[in-house]
Amino acid sequence: MNAISLDATDCRILTVLQHEGRISNLDLAERISLSPSACLRRLRLLEEQGVIERYRACLNREVLGFELEAFVQVSMRNEQENWHERFAEAVRDWPEVIGAFVVTGETHYLLHVLAHHLKHYSDFVLTRLYKAPGVLDIRSNIVLQTLKEDSGVPVSLVPGAKA
Incomplete structure (x- = not known):
């Protein structure tokens, strides 16, 4: 396009x-x-x-009680049939996952996860994420501080935009 x-x-x-x-x-x-x-x-x-x-x-996460934010790298077992489709379907049903991306590099997916607290996050990982079809390994990166966050598009960088 x-x-x-x-x-x-x-x-x-x-x-x-x-x-x-x-x-x-x-x-x-x-x-x-x-x-x-x-x-x-x-x-x-x-x-x-x-x-x-x-x-x-745009909702205030802290006011709504979401104290924990994480980026989770997920590696999959490739030998299972339909591993991608099955995992993608599972991810869509998890409300804690606010962003899910297929990525290049050492892992297959990067998930952006919100949880109320560490126990909520731990329960999510142990009862749903690790039990998802084909999951081999996960690596969590807990956000300590947000330096910049903007879900908008940098309009000034749009090709052909005449500012």
Whole structure:
């Protein structure tokens, strides 16, 4: 799929929306120096083109009681039939896993896991992760401090974007 061409106004709209998803069209138009109707037309076009995939709220993990965050590397036994499909299906059912990636390197998967505390994480690992079909080994990396976290897209780096 080819990257879409964005002009400077599109980039400003996307940058504001990634930080303030609930901003009103009137406030957005004012921030990017457009009329409300022109802003809304551009916004709808970005949605129709699939540039804006969805809107969502960012929740505070600590306020909700998630004190432990981990990145878990998972290695699999390749000799089992359908090992990838079976593991992928299991991962989708685990609410603790907020991100799951097939990766290159020494392991097959990288999981991003949230848990309320160490016992919750330990229970998850021992009762579900280790018992998943084909799991050979796991290596946990517990997050001690977050230096940077942004789930947005760096709009200024989009190929063809005219900032």
